[in-house]
Amino acid sequence: MIGRLLKRLVVVLLAALLLVVVFVVVQFNRRPSLAPYQSLTLPTSTDTSAVRVRFAGVTTLVFDDGETAWMTDGFFSRPPVLRTLFGRIGPDPTIVDESLRRLGVRKLAAVIPVHAHYDHAMDAPLVAQRTGALLVGGESMRQIGRGAGLAEAQMRIVKPGETLQLGKFTLRLIASRHSPTPYSSGHGQEPITEPLTPPAHVTRWREGEVWVISVTHTSGRSFLVQGSAGIVPGSLAGVRAETVFLGTGTLGRKDEAYRSAYWAETVKLVGAKRVIPIHWDDFMLPLSEPLQATPWLIDDFDTVMADLQQRGRQDGVEVRMPPLFEPFVP
Template sequence: MPENHLDRRRLLRDAAAGAALVTVGGLAAATGPAAPARAAAPTPAPAPRRTGAVSFRWWGTSGWRIDIGDRTVLVDPYLSRYDTGLFTGKFNQETPLTVAEEVLGRYVDRASTILVTHTHWDHFNDVPRIAQRTGARVVGTLTAYHLGLAYGLPVGQLSPVKGGEVLQFGDHSVEVVGSLHSRNASYSMAFPGVRVTPPARPETIADLPEGDTLAYQVRIADGPTVFFMGASDFVERDLTGLAPDVAMVALQSSTATADYVPRLMAALDHPKVVVPVHWDNFETPLVNPPTVAPADRDRLNALVAAVRAASPRTRVLVPEYGTAYRF
């Protein structure tokens, strides 16, 4: 895809700043006191410039590898992809947490930052080990912070956030967005709950609760602004004004969330590109074409159709594993 350098929020902000600069105050009235001298506004620092190419690789579920020059950002990296019975009707919540060291060694040669949307096993399972191997900073909820401590990660490598933070990492920034987890057909979810203190080291998938949910917007200097979801619900008011160029949108797990796609597209100001995520069978290897359960294939097709109906000018890209996309 062609490079897209449009940044609508920055454009609006700069326009507002320009309007303010041309408003010049007049002289004080002859009968009034002299106006105090004002210091000149400081010259803003130049925006960081990016060096090197940018690429986005889908790692299944809501996982991404983003290479920005010599930096690598990971979002919800879950590569071990072991069997819990979830896709065969034999779900076992006592399934032991497992890390596929060989797979991690094959895919993860480096990482500078790991963004965690929430702490269910299919999002957090591999995060502590990747952080140990690479020294990457882990950004996530307070639950992610306490779970990181339980795995032995140092405090200085863990960055607890709650939504609203904008973190600068040289040639890119990360805006943390408060969000919500998906609801199942019973209007509930698997393994709700938070960790307010470091627990014992987790042993089973049930030991990794949802722990609150976040979304992230990555803004790349001289590059696209990209929004990442890890679950299919959201706080509409928290998305207003983000206006990303590209949105990684999670597949609905049920119809419990009202008007999911139309509200999401409107809140995000109709992104130029939408990439559906979290639609594959994440208990199978990362081999193309991705394995999709029949019900999830139907939901994926419905999501694509709903995006096209709600946002006709938006391009929908259904990704493959490991393919380098450039927006």
């Protein structure tokens, strides 16, 4: 009798586990369509005299004024979900080289990951090696560079508030926070304290220092790169940016109060006239395919866009989408 009950219990538990697995798999493949936002995509530009930007998914942006080019993140490898969760990951040189070719990038003055998670920093040392760029960041970024064999002379370690001159660009790196998630509280930082040599498990790329980058150019253009939807109240006081590249990852899972505070601290405070959402795409899918929004299981891009557009209408801020790989004037 007890044996039969145990067998039934095992069968029920296995069935329940199977249902959970099926649910997760199905939900991980359900996502908002990007079709409603295609009309918001900025046109490509051939004006090499203007500051132009190229977008390559997540928070990878190339700023280029025709004389100097520099990049945020430089994440291209985008390993698939099962390998990311259960294996060891590292940069894919073939994918990195092909992505740089598609961007038209041969030489960079700097590559600056906005924090040290793998979807921002994993490929950065290889990008620096390929392009001669300085790898810029904090002590955690130094350990990622060391683990990849990057020379110390090719790394620039900065402190919060420090400025960096790259040709006619002036960059100021301001301490920020990660968007609060089950994996990152948004209040503390997890440093990387020893060289990180890939391939490694995804958890080795801990958060490290988190940056928001204020960018000004001698042409008078000004930008803000807010890579993660975190808030440090008042940290951007005095900063001005006509265009904000706004990290929206997990913003669709935040409540109204958080989204309102994020807009106020990151868009209104700097006097922005245009917002370009970034970090909304599923970075476990390859760049050889069209970008897709993050699955509903993790985020809700429809909610994000409805929220941004409503706030934009109220405050006179234009919300536009970036084309993939193509140069545009932000």
